[in-house]
Amino acid sequence: MPLSEKGLVISNQRVGRDLWEMEFLAPGIAAESKPGQFVHIRVGDDHDPLLRRPLSLYDIDQNLGRITLLYKIAGRGTNLLSKFNPDQLIDVMGPLGKGFNLLQGRRVILVGGGVGIAPLLFLARELQARQNEIAVFYGGSSSDEMCSPDRFVNLGVGIMTATMDGSTGFKGLVTDMMKTSIDPLSIDYFYTCGPEAMMAAVAEYAVQHDIAGEVSLEEYMACGVGACLGCARKLKVTDNAYVKICKDGPVFPMHDVELR
Amino acid sequence: MTKEVKQVLVDMSVNLGGMKMQNPIAVASGTFGYGREYQDFVDITRIGAVIVKGTTLEERYGNLAPRIYETPAGMLNAIGLENPGIDVFLNDYLPSLRQDGVTLVANIAGNTVDEYALISRKIDKHPGIAGIELNISCPNVKQGGMQFGTDPELVKQVVQAVKSETKLPVIPKLSPNVTDIVSIAKAARDGGADALSMINTLMGMAVDIERKRPVLGNIFGGLSGPAIKPVALRMIYQVYKEVDLPILGGGGIVNTRDALEFILVGASAVSIGTGNFVNPAIAEEIAQGLENYVIEQGLNGINELVGAAVL
Numbered sequence: 001m002p003l004s005e006k007g008l009v010i011s012n013q014r015v016g017r018d019l020w021e022m023e024f025l026a027p028g029i030a031a032e033s034k035p036g037q038f039v040h041i042r043v044g045d046d047h048d049p050l051l052r053r054p055l056s057l058y059d060i061d062q063n064l065g066r067i068t069l070l071y072k073i074a075g076r077g078t079n080l081l082s083k084f085n086p087d088q089l090i091d092v093m094g095p096l097g098k099g100f101n102l103l104q105g106r107r108v109i110l111v112g113g114g115v116g117i118a119p120l121l122f123l124a125r126e127l128q129a130r131q132n133e134i135a136v137f138y139g140g141s142s143s144d145e146m147c148s149p150d151r152f153v154n155l156g157v158g159i160m161t162a163t164m165d166g167s168t169g170f171k172g173l174v175t176d177m178m179k180t181s182i183d184p185l186s187i188d189y190f191y192t193c194g195p196e197a198m199m200a201a202v203a204e205y206a207v208q209h210d211i212a213g214e215v216s217l218e219e220y221m222a223c224g225v226g227a228c229l230g231c232a233r234k235l236k237v238t239d240n241a242y243v244k245i246c247k248d249g250p251v252f253p254m255h256d257v258e259l260r
Numbered sequence: 261m262t263k264e265v266k267q268v269l270v271d272m273s274v275n276l277g278g279m280k281m282q283n284p285i286a287v288a289s290g291t292f293g294y295g296r297e298y299q300d301f302v303d304i305t306r307i308g309a310v311i312v313k314g315t316t317l318e319e320r321y322g323n324l325a326p327r328i329y330e331t332p333a334g335m336l337n338a339i340g341l342e343n344p345g346i347d348v349f350l351n352d353y354l355p356s357l358r359q360d361g362v363t364l365v366a367n368i369a370g371n372t373v374d375e376y377a378l379i380s381r382k383i384d385k386h387p388g389i390a391g392i393e394l395n396i397s398c399p400n401v402k403q404g405g406m407q408f409g410t411d412p413e414l415v416k417q418v419v420q421a422v423k424s425e426t427k428l429p430v431i432p433k434l435s436p437n438v439t440d441i442v443s444i445a446k447a448a449r450d451g452g453a454d455a456l457s458m459i460n461t462l463m464g465m466a467v468d469i470e471r472k473r474p475v476l477g478n479i480f481g482g483l484s485g486p487a488i489k490p491v492a493l494r495m496i497y498q499v500y501k502e503v504d505l506p507i508l509g510g511g512g513i514v515n516t517r518d519a520l521e522f523i524l525v526g527a528s529a530v531s532i533g534t535g536n537f538v539n540p541a542i543a544e545e546i547a548q549g550l551e552n553y554v555i556e557q558g559l560n561g562i563n564e565l566v567g568a569a570v571l
Contacts, residue, residue, distance in 0.1 A: 002300050004540065042538065047486045047514055048333040051537060093301065093540070220328050222335060222537040225301075227293035229313075229339045230328035240321045242342065247297075 002096055002225075003028050006089045007067065012082065017144045018073040019115065020082050021058070027065025029094045033057055035123035036099030036216055036251040039067065040224035042091035043080040053077045054221050054246070056119040056193070057095065059151070067092075070118040070147060096224050097250050100214055102126055106188040110136040111178060111202050113194025117147065119216055123191060124157045134158070135182065139174025139198065143167040175201035184209035190254060192216070200259035213254040219245045234258060270554045271561030272547070274308065274529045276506050277454030279391040279429040281308035281363055281529055284562055285519070285547045288510055288533035289314050289367035289393060289433075290339065294353050295360065301540035304362050306547060308529060311365040312349075312357075314395045317375050319345040324477030329466045334485030334512070335534060336464055338478035341369055341395075346379050350386050358388030367433070369395040373414075377421040384426040392428050394418060397435030397460035409435035409460070412447035419451025431508060433457040434499075436491055445499040456499065457508040457531065459492045485534040486512040493525050500526025500567055514538060516549030523550075523562065524569035 007024035015021045029039065040052040059068040073079050084090060100123050108127060112120045117138050127134055136159040140146040143163055152159040161169030162177040170177040175198055184205075190213030192202045199215045206213050219231040226247030235243055235256045243249065272283040286309040292298060295310045304310060322342025329336045343349070346368070357364055366389050370376040376394065383389055396409035396418055408414045415432065422430050432448045434441065436459040445456055461482025466475040474480075492511025500507060509527025513519050514535040522530045535542045554562055 004301050047538065049330060050333055050335060050485050050534070051330050091539075220326050220330070222328050222337070222534075223291070223293075223297070223540075224537075225293075225297045225540070227297035228291060228328070228337070228537060229322065229342050230337060232322060232325050232327055232339075232342070242322060242325075 001032060002094055003032070004091070004093050005029050007092045009084050009086055009088045009090055010066065011086055012084050014082075015070070015147050019145060019147060020071050020073065021147070022069045022071070022081070022084065024067055024090055024092070025065050026067050026092055029092060030060050030062050030065045030067050033060050033067070033095040034099040035102070035126050036119050037095035037097050038224075038250060039069070039092050039094035040096055040221075041081065043077045049077050049080070051077075051222055052093070052224060053081065054096070054224055056216070056250070057122050058118040059122050059125065070115060072115040093224060097246055098248065100191055100216075100251050102130055103132055103189055104130045105132060107133045107186055108189045108191060109178065109182060109187055110134060111174060111190065111192040111194070111198070112136070113139045113174060113198040114141075114145070116194030116216070119193050120191065121151055124152060124155055128155055128157060136160070137162070137174050137178045137181070139163070139177070139194070141165065173201070174198065175205070178202070179205060184211065187211055189213050192254070196259045203254045203257075203259060206254055214251050215254050215257055215259070216251050217245050217249055217257065221246050270551060270559065271563070272551050272554065274562065276391070276508060276529050277429045277431065279309070279363070279365070279431075279455070283308040283547045284523065284529040284550060285543050286311055286365070286508060286529055286531040287536055287543050288531040289395070291533040291536045295357055295362060295364070298536065298540045302544050304360060306544045307362065308547065309363040309365050309390065311367050311393055311531065313343055314341050314367045314369050315343050315346050315349050315379070316341055316369050317346055317379055319343070319348070326475060326477055329475045329481070331464070331466060331483065332487060334483050334487030336466055336476060336481035336483055337461070338476045338481035340478060346382050350382060354386060354388055363390045364388060365391045365393050365431070367393040367395050373417050373421045376418050377425050380422045380425040384428060389428065392422065392426060392430050393457050394422060394430065394432040395460075397433050397437075409444065410438050412443050415444055415447040416451035419448050419453050423452040429454040431455045431457045433460050435460050436488075436495055437463050441495045442498050442502045445503045445505070449503050449505055453505060455506040455508060455528075456503070457510075458499065459488070459495055459511050462488055462491060484512065486514055488512050489518060489521075493521055496522060496527055497525040497570060500570055513546070514542065516546050516553065519546050519550060520553060520565070523565050524567070526567040526570055528563070528566050
């Protein structure tokens with residue numbers, strides 16, 4: 001059950017260019033959280049900027065009641081978020097939305113682009129606990145805009161990086177690196193989050209090889225709970241009706257979504 | 261000496277044109293779904309009235325994305341009245357909603373005067389709805405909606421048509437996108453309205469300079485939030501002076517002070533809209549805040565404050 005909680009900020013630091021990591025204690029929300037769900041955060045006390053910011057769960061420590069977020073400063077809201085200091089309280093609603101389908105004992109590929117890597121860490125942790133074989137592919141434009149792969153490495157999960165400028169790892173698209181690195185016959189499932197063009201390339205590859213998977217989508221949101229109907233998206237499988245990214249998603253079956 | 265605990269009893273209830281509310285706080289249509297979406301965050305039995313999402317005769321899928329966009333101290337929305345249609349609402353949603361003991365208000369929109377009448381007839385046959393808010397002011401649909409709310413003659417016709425189909429209190433929601441709000445309010449009164457709801461959103465737009473395109477899929481959207489509060493206050497003040505009908509006032513209310521401002525310029529009750537997105541418990545908090553204020557001021561009830569700032 002989702003709830004509203006005042007989180008206690010433990011740390012909030014820059015981990016790349018415009019890329020930040022925040023840790024806060026919110027035991028109620030942490031206890032309920034599943035990979036792929038999100039929290040809806042108030043970034044200030046006054047009303048400009050007005051709306052909450054939806055952020056996916058980067059990592060959770062349920063024993064400590066600790067939530068970690070990875071976010072990119074993209075505007076006024078996330079800029080204000082970066083100003084939070086340790087010991088400050090932060091107004092958080094969550095966990096919201098439907099998360100990833102957690103498979104058991106399968107061979108899975110995780111593909112993250114940019115800050116879209118965020119939900120894949122918590123996912124990797126939970127998939128690891130369910131005896132899956134996991135390979136992560138992480139792409140970005142340049143190494144200084146990416147977080148360290150250490151958190152994945154520390155889980156014992158293999159991760160390969162790609163950058164457009166070749167500053168680290170493979171030079172080029174993460175999806176091109178992925179295609180040359182895996183044997184589709186040995187893959188059971190894809191999980192992906194990042195730019196839609198990247199997710200579309202993953203989905204295209206998955207269709208060609210008849211492999212299922214899930215994507216995590218993003219859209220402007222107001223309420224975060226399915227009340228305002230603001231974050232609408234058409235699915236291929238539901239004639240003209242719209243689904244709501246906040247409530248029906250943000251995770252959807254890969255082949256149901258028309259990616260842009 | 262024993263300390264005597266004085267029980268303070270103040271009357272927070274409101275009679276909005278025949279519709280009884282336990283307190284003056286309503287949540288606005290389209291910002292609270294069907295009352296259930298926020299149930300984990302707020303005790304809806306403590307809200308004076310829940311005005312559910314706008315309902316049309318037939319199912320509507322709504323507008324293309326993006327449907328919302330944040331603006332300075334506000335937001336634009338162009339949802340496009342997405343809803344399952346009146347029959348699904350009445351048969352599938354309403355039965356469980358009315359068990360919650362909440363004052364439920366329907367909000368209806370039609371393409372024609374006859375459609376408003378037909379939807380109202382259907383609602384009148386079902387128990388559990390305390391009033392009907394007429395959406396004659398939605399800026400985001402191509403047919404109907406706002407065009408009804410900007411022409412006094414049409415406003416009168418719609419209200420009359422609905423009144424002839426139901427005994428429930430009928431509350432037209434006025435569009436601020438007009439030159440003379442008072443003439444629209446008078447037309448609603450002349451059609452037999454029991455109360456007025458004001459204001460709906462102000463029509464606006466946003467532009468994406470990278471794509472060189474309008475941001476919203478619908479191009480235009482309705483502006484809401486604190487940015488529109490001064491406009492709402494001004495219009496309610498004008499209408500309160502000229503038209504003898506109770507007003508459900510709203511537009512950018514995010515705290516108790518805002519709610520008091522609306523009441524002081526003539527609103528008998530207030531509606532919280534965009535504020536629900538910022539703080540889902542806001543309706544409950546403002547209801548308590550108003551009660552505290554009435555006690556502090558040594559008043560008997562909230563009604564004593566209505567219109568007190570109107571000169």
